[in-house]
Amino acid sequence: MSTKIKTGRLSLNTKGERDILDITSGVQDEVTRANVKNGIACVFVPGATAAITTIEYEPGLLEDFPNALERLFPKRIEYAHERAWHDGNGHSHVRASFLGPSLSVPIIDGRLSLGTWQQIVLVELDIRPRKREVIVQIVGE
Amino acid sequence: MSTKIKTGRLSLNTKGERDILDITSGVQDEVTRANVKNGIACVFVPGATAAITTIEYEPGLLEDFPNALERLFPKRIEYAHERAWHDGNGHSHVRASFLGPSLSVPIIDGRLSLGTWQQIVLVELDIRPRKREVIVQIVGE
Amino acid sequence: MSTKIKTGRLSLNTKGERDILDITSGVQDEVTRANVKNGIACVFVPGATAAITTIEYEPGLLEDFPNALERLFPKRIEYAHERAWHDGNGHSHVRASFLGPSLSVPIIDGRLSLGTWQQIVLVELDIRPRKREVIVQIVGE
Numbered sequence: 001m002s003t004k005i006k007t008g009r010l011s012l013n014t015k016g017e018r019d020i021l022d023i024t025s026g027v028q029d030e031v032t033r034a035n036v037k038n039g040i041a042c043v044f045v046p047g048a049t050a051a052i053t054t055i056e057y058e059p060g061l062l063e064d065f066p067n068a069l070e071r072l073f074p075k076r077i078e079y080a081h082e083r084a085w086h087d088g089n090g091h092s093h094v095r096a097s098f099l100g101p102s103l104s105v106p107i108i109d110g111r112l113s114l115g116t117w118q119q120i121v122l123v124e125l126d127i128r129p130r131k132r133e134v135i136v137q138i139v140g141e
Numbered sequence: 142m143s144t145k146i147k148t149g150r151l152s153l154n155t156k157g158e159r160d161i162l163d164i165t166s167g168v169q170d171e172v173t174r175a176n177v178k179n180g181i182a183c184v185f186v187p188g189a190t191a192a193i194t195t196i197e198y199e200p201g202l203l204e205d206f207p208n209a210l211e212r213l214f215p216k217r218i219e220y221a222h223e224r225a226w227h228d229g230n231g232h233s234h235v236r237a238s239f240l241g242p243s244l245s246v247p248i249i250d251g252r253l254s255l256g257t258w259q260q261i262v263l264v265e266l267d268i269r270p271r272k273r274e275v276i277v278q279i280v281g282e
Numbered sequence: 283m284s285t286k287i288k289t290g291r292l293s294l295n296t297k298g299e300r301d302i303l304d305i306t307s308g309v310q311d312e313v314t315r316a317n318v319k320n321g322i323a324c325v326f327v328p329g330a331t332a333a334i335t336t337i338e339y340e341p342g343l344l345e346d347f348p349n350a351l352e353r354l355f356p357k358r359i360e361y362a363h364e365r366a367w368h369d370g371n372g373h374s375h376v377r378a379s380f381l382g383p384s385l386s387v388p389i390i391d392g393r394l395s396l397g398t399w400q401q402i403v404l405v406e407l408d409i410r411p412r413k414r415e416v417i418v419q420i421v422g423e
Contacts, residue, residue: 003144003280003423004283005320007390038146040183040278041327042322042386046397048338054188055238060221060231067221068214068235073350080342080349090342094350099336101400102386104183104243106278108148113276115187118242135395137388139280139285139421141146144285144421180288181419183325196379197330201362201372209376211353216303245324245384247419249289254417256328259383280421282287 006034008136014124017092018066022057023134024112024119026044030136031107039107039140046133049092049126051099057119069095069125092125099123107140147175149277155191155265158233159207163198164275165260172248172278180281187274190233190267192240198260203239210236210266223280233266240264248281288316290418291340296332296406299374300348304339305416309387310394312418321389321422328415331374331408333381339401351377351407374407389422417423 008030011023023043031041043052055061079090103120106113114120122134149171153162164184172182184193196202220231242259248255255261263275292314294303305325313323325334337343361372385402388395396402404416 003146005285007320007388016273024405038148038278040181040280042320044386044388044395046395046400048336048397048400054189054242056222056234058222058225060223060225061234061238063221064235065238068239070212070353080345081338081340082342083338084342085359090218090346092339093343094346097335097343097347098350098381099239099386100241102381103241104185104245105385106148106183106185106276108276108278113185113187113278115189118187118189135388135390137320137390137395139322144287166346179419181322181421193365194379195383197363197375199363199366201364202375202379204362205372205376206379208345213354225290240380241382245325245326245386247289247324247417249417249419254326254328254329254419259328259330264381 006138010134012122012132014130014132016124016128019124020062021122022119023122027120028112031138034138036107036138036140037110039138041054041105041107042124042137043103043120044135045101045122049089050132051096051101051123052103053099053121054118055121056117070132089127095125144282147279151275153273155271155273157265157269160265161203162263163260164263168261168277169253172279174180175279177248177279177281178251180279182246182248184244184261185276186242188262190230190237191273192237192242192264193244194240194262195259196262197258230268233268236266285423288420292416294404294414296412296414298406298410300405301406302344303404304401305404309402309418313389313420316420318389318420318422319392321420323387323389325385325402326417327383327404331378332406332414333378333383334385335381335403336400337403340401365415371409377407
């Protein structure tokens with residue numbers, strides 16, 4: 001088998017701050033469509049106010065995780081970002097830089113090698129609803 | 142040379158919360174076994190209560206890093222995750238989502254391109270000892 | 283087209299703590315030089331007191347992000363790392379392990395798939411000026 005590169009894209013609509021979307025099946029669909037048996041999927045969100053990570057996607061943690069973000073990077077404190085932009089999302093930017101926009105997951109026998117209770121999520125950090133495009137870059141054979 | 146994909150696996154036993162395992166030589170062994178000269182190693186831990194990162198693996202930081210986790214994501218505060226699961230590890234999940242389960246390291250001339258004082262670690266975040274399997278997905282030539 | 287692996291390197295001088303360098307054009311130059319149309323760029327900084335992430339590179343956030351680091355991982359508290367090393371950078375190490383040394387970005391049509399306001403940055407976390415070499419490992423076709 002020879003190595004190939006395939007690009008998948010997921011188009012998503014978020015509800016703004018505290019919205020977390022389970023994109024696991026969307027990413028797996030792109031892997032399946034790419035017909036790659038073994039390789040790496042690089043999941044990436046363009047933009048400076050969103051992030052990609054993994055979580056057990058259950059209602060409790062969908063509260064706990066945003067609560068931790070608010071505790072560590074409060075919305076109400078002053079952000080220098082406001083001076084130039086006045087768009088009220090300085091905290092969103094700082095949170096995004098901490099969490100990061102990228103996640104790489106091994107593909108084995110055509111499946112993402114996630115744990116049973118581990119889902120891939122897009123974390124919306126901006127204060128308003130956004131259209132997001134997530135890129136799934138697949139390298140494999 | 143043609144590009145190839147190789148999958149390595151490390152089987153590990155952790156002691157539960159605050160345990161951090163140096164897996165650098167295990168990852169390097171998989172790279173060596175894969176006989177890859179140049180490429181990328183994607184180190185990934187399946188599961189929602191563990192993480193992969195790098196650290197200078199010395200006794201002081203093996204205290205400082207868990208101390209910071211406890212300061213930022215205290216065990217004693219309330220987590221909504223408890224409502225459904227009552228397993229006392231809501232903080233473990235939130236910490237894992239912050240740190241992330243994945244690390245990609247360049248391979249150059251058959252070696253991981255780490256700094257001299259930089260080791261790859263598995264961070265156990267769950268409250269009890271766990272068996273963990275770390276996947277080392279190697280793409281290279 | 284066949285897949286290839288190319289290694290680029292950026293040599294940088296930092297001013298120490300709170301210095302954040304926009305390396306986007308440097309990384310893009312390596313991608314262009316590699317003549318890769320589609321693939322993944324793995325941007326990695328060897329060393330245990332620096333990190334790679336993305337941010338909107340504007341003066342406000344270049345204050346807000348280091349301010350958040352100082353709020354979450356204060357310099358003035360005690361670090362066990364000091365016991366062995368007495369080099370005053372325990373907080374730098376802990377911050378680096380949180381942020382991580384690695385970022386993977388899809389390459390599409392020869393371009394890094396970043397958002398318009400999203401730049402790749404090297405975050406210097408050490409307390410003194412450092413020479414840094416950032417590795418750009420490119421896998422693609």
